[in-house]
Amino acid sequence: MTNQKPLLSKFLSFLLLSLSLCGYEPLMMANELIPIGVVLDLKSSVGRVAERYMSMALSDFYAVNHNYSTRLSLLTKDSGNDVIAAAFAALDLMKKEVQAIIGPQGSAQARFVIELGRKAQVPIISFSATSPSLSPSQNKFFIRVAQDDSAQVKAIADIVKAFGWPEIVLIYEDTEYGNSLIPHLMDALQVIDTRVPYRCVIPPSSNNTEIIKELNKLKENYIRIFLVHMTASLGSKLFALAKNAEMMSEGYAWMVTEGLSSLLDPMSSKVIDSMQGVLGIRPYLNPSKHLEDFERKWKRNLTSIQAKIKSTTSLNLFGLWAYDTIWALAMAVEKAGMHSRFFKQNASGFNADLAALDIFENGTRLRNTIVNTTFEGLSGNFGLVNGQLEPSTFEVFNVIGKTEINIGYWTPQRGFSKDLKDSSEKAYSTSKDKLKPLIWPGYTIHQPPSRLRIGVPVKNGFTEFVKVEWNSSTDDTPNVSGFSIEVFFAVRDALPFPLSHEFIPLRLRNGSYHYEIETKKFDAVIGDIAIIANRAKYFDFTLPYMESHVQMVVSVKHDERKSLWIFLRPLSLNLWLTTGVAFIFTGFVIWVLEHRVNTEFRGPPAQQLGLIFWGESGK
Template sequence: MLLNCIWYLARLRSKGYITCDPTVLDLMKNEQVHAIIGPQKSSQAKFVTELGGKVEVPIVSFSATSPTLSATQSKYFVRTAQDDSSQVKAIASIVQAYGWREIVPIFEDTEYGNGLVPFLLEAFQEIDTRVPYGSRIPLYFNDTQIMRELNKLKAMQKSIFLVHMSSSLGSRLFLLAKDAGMMSEGYAWLVTAGLSTLLDPLRSEVMDSMLGVLGIKPHIPTSKRLETFKSRWSKNFTISKPQSKINELNLFGLWAYDTVWALAMAVEKAGIVHSRYVKPNTSESTVDFAALGKSETGPRLLSSILSTKFQGLSGDFHLAGGERVPAAFEVLNLIGKAERVLGYWTPESGLSRNLHSRGKIAYSTSKNRLKEPIWPGDTTQQPKSLRIGVPRRTGFHEFIKVEWNPEGDKPIVSGFTRDVFVSVIEALPFPLPYEFIPFVNKNKESAGTYNELLDQIKLKNFDAVVGDITITADRSTYVDFTLPFSESGITMVVLTKRYERENMWIFLKPLSPELWLTTGIAFIFTGLVVWVLEHRENKVFRGKPAQQLGTTLWFSFSTLFFAHREKVVNNWTRFVLIIWIFVVLIISQSYTASLASILTVKRLQPTFVDVKEIRKNGYFIGHQKNSFVKDFLVKRLNFSDTVLREYSTPEEYHDALSNGIYNDGVAAIFAEIPYIKRFLAKYCSKFQMVGPTYKTDGFGFAFPLGSPLVPYISRAILNVTEDKDKMEEIERRNFGGEATCLDQAAMLTSGGLGISSFGGLFIITGVASMSALLIYVTKFLYIHWPASNTMDRERSFYSRVLELAKHFDKADPSAHHLNRAESRVHPVPSAEIVGASPHIDDARGHSRTSSEGSGDITGDQAHDNHTPQSSAANPEPPHTQ
């Protein structure tokens, strides 16, 4: 084989690096090499690759893994190692499996370190994992500078890290991280393949500092050939260097061995025996690129290398696009000097515990596909990526309650909001580890208000807050809220007073004063309309003015109670009465039902219903302790601080309201609706929720501004709250089956039926009465208006009205019932009326005395019939003027 620069595998060191003392230019100029294995570092590969392309010499590298190098830049660059970008999807799957929604990459500031960062950012963006900060560490940093960077990350409250750097810099980093206390419980570290494949040469103290670190590296399948080579390697190394410590062969050493074999096979396959450069170099300068010429066998050798396939020590050797085809990755867990394989990742099935599983397996990123790791701090507890702050309440424990386990002194959190949060976490499409941390002081009492609790998110002491936290506009300026998971709103609860049924005027209560007045006016108006329509035709509505007034009012008001014996004769009167009796029926029935309800149903009446009344009189009011309601009362409702009092428990609510405004109590307590409902469920019979409801957005979970978790949590909240059975089970578990108050509106005393309830009826009867009256009056005026001759036209309007009134006051001669009544009376001479005992025959032919007959003649008849004399032989009909 004509390879002018081949580093034999027996001379490889345990690190797997192959070095070449002569420079590349010297090899090309003086040796006219036809293939170069190397260079070792990605930063050197750019220059060598460019040079190889000019002279058409294949540059074969087994260690330059930076994604910035590729065959697309120079077709003469061949990478027999796996590109670093091939591990990105495997890293993203691990991050997704453990539910890390935020991670900080720590990488060295070199071509090797910087080249992978764009690919990592893109992969994390696809799984919605946030990268809030990237820590770049140059090679020249000393330990003090590295420690300063680690302390900066620690102060930022970051706990999940991805390390991508060489073994020399990585070993220093983990030693210093242990000194900084960042290799303890609560932290998680993940290293890329570049560091995972070079763990064997690291010192024992470095390996001890990396306890619990996760890593990935390309999988090397076991084979008989590999075991035989390891045995031969160990034997030869012992003979050549008996004083040296034997290290395991790492992946780069195996890749180097396979690269040499691939080149040897490619040379034999291409049939290269002797070759030279087409334009030999004649210049003495080592930098005269143009004078180097081109290898006449380079294109043929490159083609042969790219088509070479065989089963090497590191697995299947196969190139695609000038690079090694990536295979499976091992997921490692470092435990001291040992590497524990947790599982594998393949492009086809994702994470799996066993690499060679039978049957087709769906792609998965579940951590259940991996073995349980040991985490930093020598614990099996997964690092808590979310520190959840919870409030410490002294009342309304149904919503959130914090207790302490007497054995382990660990907090036990329960309550409605906690159960909702747990259900939401279970509904997420990824695992999200969390830890509840009570917001308490040294005495385990509340450390402040809810606003101060939310401030801890801004101060980065908590990653989120869970509890009965109301979403408000002010709070949303420094935290992000999820969608609300409960109703809310601010209203007031007041003491109730019993409605006294022993009141002597209780019969007036069914109707409001306005309705009483309107009904009375309607009665009078209807009576007057009936009198106008019946006066000229019906004798019942004639007589002295006082008698007519009494008859009119009696007729109208008595329609409430019974049907009249008095008959009406005018059809328009009948029309008016049909409408009116219908109205009276509805009003009387409504009155009866309302009065019965007042006398039989227990009613409660709120002591206050108007916020303005409470504020005007300066009464004390209460509110929830440590709640935003205090600011709401001062800023929105304009209450003075001096009248506000704080309460925490339902019992305190009860005592303050029961004492009232004159016994060191309060007129009302303002709180959010969920609290008031729980309070009323316990004290339903004495208090009422009244007044307007001031809208708020309900309870929500709080996260830092811009948190990527908020949309996921919000969608999960919708899934949970829309599940009626699950929400009912959570409410039943926390609130129990307590009886709640009936509809508060049904218990309020409205002050009786109002006029608005019967407005339509009054309009109908009013229109009917006015229509009948107008038609009747129009007809009367048309007949009797005195304007028939010149004398009438000369009279004044007033005199005409008087004459018209006289006509109206007289009986209508066309009324048939009046004519029948008058025909029963036989007129006699006036002298006989004065005389003694003249006989008068009644309509039935009986004989009566004049005194008896006179009793049948009404005053109206005596007034209307002017018959001075009559003759039995020639009777004359009575004359009506």
């Protein structure tokens, strides 16, 4: 019996060699199939692309590693965009004793599935749940084969600092994915003294009318710098409506985070057209021969018209992470020597009974093996730090035409740079000079203003209110003073936040300031601008801080009321002469009558003349 075993082994080896020479793959018969669950939203572009990428990853991996004794068997479940459906799909897969689950896509879905994985000790591997609130360090059986959203925060803050924006409005969706990044952004912007005066939160279920209402609120605000953190479905709707609202024009600046910028290619040409001038960042893909070969193979496999409609021919970052996930998991399963060993608990007739979930005894070993797996993947160096991909280089791009133009790079060590190969600059830089020129919304090269543009009227008279003067003919910056300017400074100093501004001379055109103000060249105007009905149709005026009643200007004359002869004014000269003649005539008549009988009316002529006037007055 002892001699028969070596003979039997030699015979089997000879048989396997013969089958191999004949073109058969006898090792396939000995491979152990390892069930792996996949939970995706197959109605989304990310889900469809990820499913195809993972299928190609299986084929590519075992074509290279045909000697492996284990092979992954993917069991895919369509969860849609529903949290409960994703939880039930994961629960059903665990009932089938899968040894790991890839997915689900959304962060809100992943939160529930992670709890199921913890209970069953089944590793949950996600390539798209990037919410910072889902921490692999706090969830032992959660592995993120993607970069945490918070990894991009420092790069975003550096962009804001580079362009000198003192204020920015955050626009994000009201989901786990949208809300979880905001505290990290607020902290980073506070460090660079950038204020967030308003946060626009849009639920994913919002219709066009509700989104337009929010955009109108933003349009009424003088701030024109926006940062958008949304998924592709809601973000594409937002930008299309923003263009219709004339908010993608000159004077505005839009920036998008990694989640939206990584999915620009699957969007329609109409949406891309509405995003002209948008600034964005996304993880940088290091070119490699493996990546080029995969891209050619990917385009070649898209042969059917239906596949071309539903998929994109360009590389998709989430799809590449899904591809690398399959390679990492296949390596880990083989290295850990996995077998389907589940600890059976008390069974229950109810399918959703969590207490009856079987516990995967080798779950911890598989999880640790995945975390320690390293290789050169399609998305770059695959290496997990604290259960997730380590932050690396970000690409800064500008949407122009039908594509995104690279304008620079950002690394945690060097900040901005135009070329990653240039090692001459080793100091950390946040200067926009390290980025290539870009096109802003409205197809302009002029950067949207980072300060309030304050118009000040230029006039010759009444300079006590506003006075604009230049030190020299070549000086472009005017010296502005006056009472109205002092009022502006007092209001500015009373604000609880810093307010950057610049004074711009406002000149008369055709005798009026109306045209210059109507062109919206200024954010505000300070000075004695009259409030008239025509202007009030287009502009908002502050309450007057000085009263200026209607007055009449006349020349100054002597006040005759102070004269001694004021009593003569009521009667005319002729009337006064007539009265005097009548007075004298009456006195003469009295003298004639009294002269004959009264001795007092006799005497010198002067005495008799006096008696005439005296007699009249005495009468």
